C-alpha cells in the first residue's frame with residue numbers, strides 16, 4: 545500500500561520505517577529542516593536501536609522517502625498517519641495545535657478520498673475536531689474518514705514493539721476505513737496479533753487509560769517501597785511476589801525514581817483534565833502524579849542525608865535519559881535532580897551513553913557541571929555516585945576500579961540495579977530504594 549506519515553519523530557519515523565520494511569511505499573513529511581536533511585541521508589535524528597539500518601535498507605529499496613512539502617505527502621497516498629507532537633500545555637491539557645495544523649494542511653491539499661489517522665496520543669473526541677477542521681478547510685468536496693489508531697511502542701524497543709504489538713487498536717466510523725485497516729495490518733493479523741476494532745472515542749480512551757494505568761502501577765509500587773523501608777522488607781521480593789499473580793503481572797513494578805519521558809507525565813495530566821472537563825473526578829490520578837513528583841525529592845533528601853552538605857561535593861552521575869536505550873530526556877527524573885544539586889552548588893560530572901548531546905541543550909557545561917566520555921571518568925574523585933538511569937552498561941561495572949577512583953565509596957542507586965549485599969561486601973556505603 546501507499547502510506548503517508550506526517551511527523552518524523554519517535555512514533556512517525558518508526559511507523560514509516562516499519563511499514564516500509566513490510567513492503568509498503570511510504571512518504572514521510574517532516575517540517576524541521578535539520579531532521580529532514582539527516583533523514584534524506586538515511587540517518588535517524590533520534591537514537592532508536594536498529595532504526596538507522598532499517599531506514600537505509602528501505603531507502604535503497606526505494607520504499608521510503610522524505611519531504612517537507614505537505615502537498616507532496618497528501619497527494620502521494622490515501623492513507624495518512626498524523627504522528628505529530630501533542631505536548632502538555634500550560635494548563636496541563638494536551639496542546640493539540642500540531643494536530644490541528646496537520647488537519648488543515650491535509651484538508652487544503654486533498655483532492656480525492658483520504659483516510660486520516662490519528663496516531664498521536666490525543667484526548668477523547670479529538671477525532672470530532674479533526675473531522676470538523678477538515679470539513680471547514682477542504683477546498684474541494686471530497687469524501688474522507690477520520691480514524692484513531694493509537695501507538696503503544698516504547699522508546700528503546702520501538703521497532704520490536706511496532707512489529708510485535710500486544711494489540712492493534714483502530715477506532716473507525718465507516719466500513720471503508722475498517723477495510724483499509726484490515727488490509728494495512730494484514731501482515732500482523734496473519735501472524736495472530738489481535739486487531740481490535742472500536743469506535744474512535746474508545747480507541748482514543750484506550751491509549752490514555754493504558755498509559756495512566758501503567759503510571760499508577762509505578763506510583764503504587766513506589767509507595768509500597770516507602771513502607772518496605774520503614775518495616776525492613778525488600779521491595780524486590782514484594783514486587784516479585786505480587787508479579788507472579790497473573791492478574792497483576794511483574795512489569796511496571798520496579799520501585800525507584802518514578803516515571804518520566806515524553807508520554808506518561810503529559811498523558812496522565814491530559815487524562816485528568818479531560819475527565820474534569822466531563823465532570824468526572826479522577827483524583828486517583830492526581831495522587832499518582834503527586835507520588836511521582838516526590839520520588840525525585842526523595843532522592844535529593846537521600847543524598848543530603850548521606851553527605852550532610854551537598855555544596856562543594858563531587859558528585860558522579862550515571863544516566864540522564866528518562867529510561868535506558870533512548871536519548872530522550874523529556875521530563876526525565878534526572879532534570880529535577882541535576883537542577884537541585886546544581887542549586888546546592890555541588891560539582892557534577894555527568895555521563896550517559898546516548899543522551900548527553902540533548903542534555904547540553906538544557907544544562908550547558910560549566911565550571912561545576914562537566915560532561916565526561918565514560919562512566920569511570922564520572923566517578924573520578926567523587927564523594928558519591930548517583931545512578932539515575934538503569935542502562936545496561938551500569939550493570940556491568942568493574943567496582944574495584946570505581947572504588948579506586950572515588951574519593952569516598954558511596955553509591956546512591958535510584959533504580960535498584962545492584963545487589964545490596966554484594967556491593968556492601970566490596971566496601972561501598974550503598975543506598976537504594978525500598979530495600980533494607
Ligand SMILES: NC(=O)c1ccc[n+]([C@@H]2O[C@H](COP(=O)([O-])OP(=O)(O)OC[C@H]3O[C@@H](n4cnc5c(N)ncnc54)[C@H](O)[C@@H]3O)[C@@H](O)[C@H]2O)c1
Nearest residue numbers: 551552553554555573574575627628629630664665695699
Ligand atoms: N515517543 C513515544 O514513545 C510515544 C509512544 C506512543 C505514542 N506517542 C505519541 O505520539 C505522538 C508523537 O510523539 P513523538 O515522541 O514521536 O513526538 P516528536 O516530537 O518526537 O515528533 C513529532 C514530529 O512531528 C513533526 N511535525 C509536527 N508538525 C508537523 C507538520 N505539520 N508537518 C511535518 N512535520 C511535523 C515535528 O517536527 C517532530 O519531528 C505524541 O502524541 C506522543 O504522545 C509517543
